[in-house]
Amino acid sequence: MYSHQDFRARELAGSWDRTFADLHGAMKFATDDATAPWTGRLVWQESDAFCIARCSGREESMSREAKHIRTDPRGTFELLAPLAGEAWVEQGSESIRLTPGLMALCDVDRPFRFAHDEGLLSVSLIVPEQRVAQRSRVAVRGPHLIEASGGLGRLIRQMVTTLHEEREQLTQPTFDGACDRLLDLVCLAAEGQTGTTPVGHRAAVEASIRRYVRAHAHEDSLDVRAIAATLGWSPRYVQQVLQAAGTTPRDLIRSERLRLARARLGSGAWGAMSIAQIAASCGFSSHSAFSTAFRAEFGMTPSEARHP
Known part of the structure; x- marks a missing residue:
């Protein structure tokens, strides 16, 4: 099985409750006014092993109790x-x-209570407990709080969001394979090892570093x-x-600064600036050091690279 679903609740809350429970497991729902029209939205893709769902809706709370687990065991984590808003989870x-x-x-499959405000927009990864x-023996002893503002947690958040956004372009094998790799990182983060990532995921970290350096190459303060x-990593890991x-x-910083300098030297928009001024605008503090590095990198002097 591999499917994409998009549910928009525009009726009473009951239709939302049933759809949400089908996806996450039987539970009890509570709202301030259960008779009010409901405008929540659930968008998800699922295979036999994994599910990624994006959810938004008005303020509510829900609880999954022992009786729900007995009648509807899921065997999932x-x-x-959250992408916006706030939520609260109580477990144990x-x-x-x-x-x-x-x-x-x-x-x-452990009793919990979940509540959120009306501004919540979230994405969830649902995976088999097995x-x-x-x-990880540690990960199954949750709940675990994972920092998402930097390091490994930030990479996890980016990956699960991207998998949801690209859902219609992914085949089932690609989706399952990506979720498997994502779960590796989640378990690593749950164990508290947030300072490093597996070698197979270093390419994503390297790409983030290179993008940042290219965007900030002109800044004098740019360093490791x-x-x-x-980016939320340790200097040693970078x-x-x-x-x-x-x-x-x-x-890397020197290479990006030289690339920027060559582009500016070849641009008519920078024609009124001296070579020394262009070098300084690209983060070089020494004109002579810039000229030496430029010639070593490109086989020509800065003057020869100037816009005619």
Whole structure:
């Protein structure tokens, strides 16, 4: 089975309750006014193993109790990642407040209570408990709070959001394979190992670093610490990722600054600026060092690269 679904509730809350329970498991729903028209939306794709769902709707609370689990066991875990608004999860002795900077991994077959405000927009990854247990003894002892503002958590949030956005372009094998790799990261984050990622995912981290450096190459303060602080990684990990790619933070920054300088030297819009001024605008503090690096990189002097 592999399907895409888009449910828009424009009737009473009952239709929403049934659809939500079909996806997440039987539970009890509560709202301020159960007779009011409901305008929630659920959009999801699912295979036999995985499901990713995006949800929005008015303020409500729901509880999955022992009686619901007995009659409708799911054998699943759910990663909830808010994109906007706030939500609250209570499971066991844990009480978690969720915002767009935080995610929660919960066992669907343990009693819990979930509530959210009317501004909540969230995306969820629903996975088999067995696959979680195969990866991590720690992850199955949730709930787990995962930081989503940087590092590994940020990568997880980006991946689950992208999988939802690209759902119509993904075949079932591609969808399942991507969810499997995503679950590897989720379990790693649940174990608290948020400072690194598996080698297979370093390409995504490297791409993020390169995009950031290209966008900020002109800034004098750009260095490995600035990159790490903004992207949520440690400076050491940024160095490791770039080293594996055959470069260093310093070399990457210099290369991007030289690329920017060559583009400006060849642009008529910068024709009124001196070479020294262009070098400074690209983050170079020394004209002579810039000229030497430029010639080593491109085999010509800055003057030879100037717009005629």
